[in-house]
Amino acid sequence: MEGEKFTLMQYSVNAILGLIDAKQFVIPEIQRPFVWKRSQVRDLIDSLYNGYPTGYIITWKNPDVQTKDGSVANGKHVLIDGQQRITALMASIAGIEVLDEDFNKDRIKIAFNPLAVDSDKRFAVQDASHIRDKKWIPDIAEIFKNDFDPFDFAMKYCADNPEVKPNDVNNAITRLKGIANRQIGVIELVHTLDIDEVTEIFIRINSKGTALSQSDFVMSKMAADVVHGGNMLRKVVDYFCHLAVKPDFYPYMIKDTEFEKTDYASKIKWLAKDNEDIYDPDYNDMLRVAFMYSFDRARLSDLVSLLSGRDFETREFREEIVEDSYRKLDEGIREFIREYNFEQFVLAIKGAGYKSSKMLGSQMTLDFAYLLYLKLSKDSSIPNDQVKHYVQKWFVLTTLTGRYVGSPESAMSRDIRLINEKGFVNYFEEVEASVLSDTFWSVTLPQNLETTSTNSPAFNAFLAAQINLNCNSLFMHGTMVSDLINISGDVHHIFPKAYLRSNGVDSKGRYNQVANYTYLDTQVNKAVSDDAPNVYFGKAIEQCESGNIAFGNISTREALNENLFENAIPLETVSMTVKDYDTFLVERRLLMARLIERYYKNL
Structure with missing residues (x-):
C-alpha cells in the first residue's frame, strides 16, 4: 500500500x-x-x-x-x-x-x-x-x-x-x-x-483552483533556505523582475538595508534607469534561464529537487547537493542580471526587427534566446561578432516554427542536449535545413499567414522583416514602418473594411485577414478612407503623373512600385476591386512570405 x-x-x-x-x-x-x-x-x-x-x-x-x-x-x-x-x-x-x-x-x-x-x-x-x-x-x-x-x-x-x-x-x-x-x-x-x-x-x-507553477515552488524553497543564502537569492530574483517593469521602485528596494548591503543590489542598480520593455522577465523566466544556463536542464521541477538535495540516482537527499545547487543557481542568476549581457541581448532582439513588446508572443521563445546568448557568449568556438547573428537567426526560426509553444520544456531539454553534443553551429544548420525547407517558405508560411490574428508569429515576423529591412510605410517615403509601430500609426485594411462589407464580404474572418493589413500614417489613412483599391491607388498613380500630391509623398511611378514591393503588395492591386479580393489575399501571402524569407536569410 x-x-x-x-x-x-x-x-x-x-x-x-x-x-x-x-x-x-x-x-x-x-x-x-x-x-x-x-x-x-x-x-x-x-x-x-x-x-x-x-x-x-x-x-x-x-x-x-x-x-x-x-x-x-x-x-x-x-x-x-x-x-x-x-x-x-x-x-x-x-x-x-x-x-x-x-x-x-x-x-x-x-x-x-x-x-x-x-x-x-x-x-x-x-x-x-x-x-x-x-x-x-x-x-x-x-x-x-x-x-x-x-x-x-x-x-x-x-x-x-x-x-x-x-x-x-x-x-x-x-x-x-x-x-x-x-x-x-x-x-x-x-x-x-x-x-x-x-x-x-x-x-x-483550493476552492479557486489556482494552479501553482514550478517556479512558485522554487521561490518557496529558496525563501526557506537561510543557511545557503536562498532567501537572499530569492530577493535578487524578485527585485530584478520588479525593477524591470517599474524602475521607479528602486528607492523602495534600497529601504531593505539587509539586501542593499549585498553585491546583488549594486549589480541590479542599473535597472533604475532602464525603461526598455522588450524583455521584462518575471521570476519564472529568470529562474528558467538561470537554471538552463547553469545546469544544462530545462525542467524546473528538477531544480526544486536539486535545491532539496536530491540525488537522482540513489533518491537520497544530501547536503553537498544542496550546496552545489545553490552555487550553480547563483552563477546563473548573476549571468542573467549582468547589465552587459541583458542589454546586448535586448539589442540583438531589436536588431532582428522586434522593436515593440507587442510583437513578442512566446515568452518561452524569448527565454531560450537569452539562454543561447549567454551560452554562445562563453563558447570560444563562436566569434564574438557572430553571437548576436546566431541568436537572431535562432529566435526568428523558433518563433516562426513555434518550437517552444507546445511542450516547451521537452523541446528545450532536447535542444540543450544536442547543442552540447554537436556544437551549436552544426546543430543549428541541421535544424535550419530540417524546418526551414523550400516548402516551408512557399507553402507552410503562406498558410500560417491565413489568419485574422495580428498576434500571430507569422504576421509579427513580417512586421519585424519590414523594420529590419528599413521598409517605408505605404505611400510615405521617409516614414518607416518602425516609426508607425513605435510612435503612431494605423493598421489599415488595404481593401477597406467598410468597402468589403458594403459589397457582401461581411465576415470578420475574411475582411480582417492579416494579408489585408498594412501600416499607414494616420493622415494617409484618413485620405484613403473607404475607397476601393483601384480608386485610391488610381489617385496615387495620378499624382505620380501630374505631380499634384493628394496624399502621402510618392511622386513617381517607379517609387510607387518600389513602395508596393517593400510592403509586399501585388502590383496588380492598383486596379483591383472586390471581385479580386480572394486572389489578392493569396498573392499577398506569398509576397509576405518571400519578404520574411529574404529578411531571415539576410540576418
Missing part, C-alpha cells in the same frame, strides 16, 4: 504564530505588497471570533538532508497555501508591519467593540472614529500582548464608559483572546511528493 501523501493536523492560531516565530513554518519572503484588502483581515478575525472555519493551510516539508558530518538536518515546512491568512494574523494579532501598495511598511489595525449587539459591527478596520469613540478598542493587537492585564483594562474601560459593568467587558475580552486558541487545519504534505502531485493536491483543496 502506498504511504500517506499528507498528514492532517490541527494547530491553534497561537501555535502557528509560534512555529513561524521559531522558523519551523517558513513564510516565503515575498517582496510584494500584502494583497488582501484590510476588510478581508477584519472578516478573518470575525470568523475566528465566532468559531467559523477559515480553510486549510497547506505546508510542504523540506526533506531531511544528510550533512557532511553524517548528522541529519531536519527539513522545515514551507507554506504553500495560506500565506495571506497567516500574514493577516501576524499583522492584526501580533502587530507586525506589512508592506503596503507603495512598498512602505504599515500596520493593519483591527478595532473591537466589546459591547456590540450586531455581529457585523463588532470588528472594523481602524480609522479616526475608533480612536475617538471610547467604546472601541482601537487595536486588538494590544489585547494579545504578553503583558496585557485584563483586570486593569476592564477598570479603565469602565471608567471611560460608566454604564458598562466590568464583568461584561471581561467576558468580551476573554472571548476575544480565545481567538489565539482557535484551531486551524494544516495539511502537511510529505517531502517525497513530486511537484505534479503537490500541484494536484493544491488545486483540489
Whole structure:
C-alpha cells in the first residue's frame, strides 16, 4: 500500500504564530505588497471570533538532508497555501508591519467593540472614529500582548464608559483572546511528493483552483533556505523582475538595508534607469534561464529537487547537493542580471526587427534566446561578432516554427542536449535545413499567414522583416514602418473594411485577414478612407503623373512600385476591386512570405 501523501493536523492560531516565530513554518519572503484588502483581515478575525472555519493551510516539508558530518538536518515546512491568512494574523494579532501598495511598511489595525449587539459591527478596520469613540478598542493587537492585564483594562474601560459593568467587558475580552486558541487545519504534505502531485493536491483543496507553477515552488524553497543564502537569492530574483517593469521602485528596494548591503543590489542598480520593455522577465523566466544556463536542464521541477538535495540516482537527499545547487543557481542568476549581457541581448532582439513588446508572443521563445546568448557568449568556438547573428537567426526560426509553444520544456531539454553534443553551429544548420525547407517558405508560411490574428508569429515576423529591412510605410517615403509601430500609426485594411462589407464580404474572418493589413500614417489613412483599391491607388498613380500630391509623398511611378514591393503588395492591386479580393489575399501571402524569407536569410 502506498504511504500517506499528507498528514492532517490541527494547530491553534497561537501555535502557528509560534512555529513561524521559531522558523519551523517558513513564510516565503515575498517582496510584494500584502494583497488582501484590510476588510478581508477584519472578516478573518470575525470568523475566528465566532468559531467559523477559515480553510486549510497547506505546508510542504523540506526533506531531511544528510550533512557532511553524517548528522541529519531536519527539513522545515514551507507554506504553500495560506500565506495571506497567516500574514493577516501576524499583522492584526501580533502587530507586525506589512508592506503596503507603495512598498512602505504599515500596520493593519483591527478595532473591537466589546459591547456590540450586531455581529457585523463588532470588528472594523481602524480609522479616526475608533480612536475617538471610547467604546472601541482601537487595536486588538494590544489585547494579545504578553503583558496585557485584563483586570486593569476592564477598570479603565469602565471608567471611560460608566454604564458598562466590568464583568461584561471581561467576558468580551476573554472571548476575544480565545481567538489565539482557535484551531486551524494544516495539511502537511510529505517531502517525497513530486511537484505534479503537490500541484494536484493544491488545486483540489483550493476552492479557486489556482494552479501553482514550478517556479512558485522554487521561490518557496529558496525563501526557506537561510543557511545557503536562498532567501537572499530569492530577493535578487524578485527585485530584478520588479525593477524591470517599474524602475521607479528602486528607492523602495534600497529601504531593505539587509539586501542593499549585498553585491546583488549594486549589480541590479542599473535597472533604475532602464525603461526598455522588450524583455521584462518575471521570476519564472529568470529562474528558467538561470537554471538552463547553469545546469544544462530545462525542467524546473528538477531544480526544486536539486535545491532539496536530491540525488537522482540513489533518491537520497544530501547536503553537498544542496550546496552545489545553490552555487550553480547563483552563477546563473548573476549571468542573467549582468547589465552587459541583458542589454546586448535586448539589442540583438531589436536588431532582428522586434522593436515593440507587442510583437513578442512566446515568452518561452524569448527565454531560450537569452539562454543561447549567454551560452554562445562563453563558447570560444563562436566569434564574438557572430553571437548576436546566431541568436537572431535562432529566435526568428523558433518563433516562426513555434518550437517552444507546445511542450516547451521537452523541446528545450532536447535542444540543450544536442547543442552540447554537436556544437551549436552544426546543430543549428541541421535544424535550419530540417524546418526551414523550400516548402516551408512557399507553402507552410503562406498558410500560417491565413489568419485574422495580428498576434500571430507569422504576421509579427513580417512586421519585424519590414523594420529590419528599413521598409517605408505605404505611400510615405521617409516614414518607416518602425516609426508607425513605435510612435503612431494605423493598421489599415488595404481593401477597406467598410468597402468589403458594403459589397457582401461581411465576415470578420475574411475582411480582417492579416494579408489585408498594412501600416499607414494616420493622415494617409484618413485620405484613403473607404475607397476601393483601384480608386485610391488610381489617385496615387495620378499624382505620380501630374505631380499634384493628394496624399502621402510618392511622386513617381517607379517609387510607387518600389513602395508596393517593400510592403509586399501585388502590383496588380492598383486596379483591383472586390471581385479580386480572394486572389489578392493569396498573392499577398506569398509576397509576405518571400519578404520574411529574404529578411531571415539576410540576418
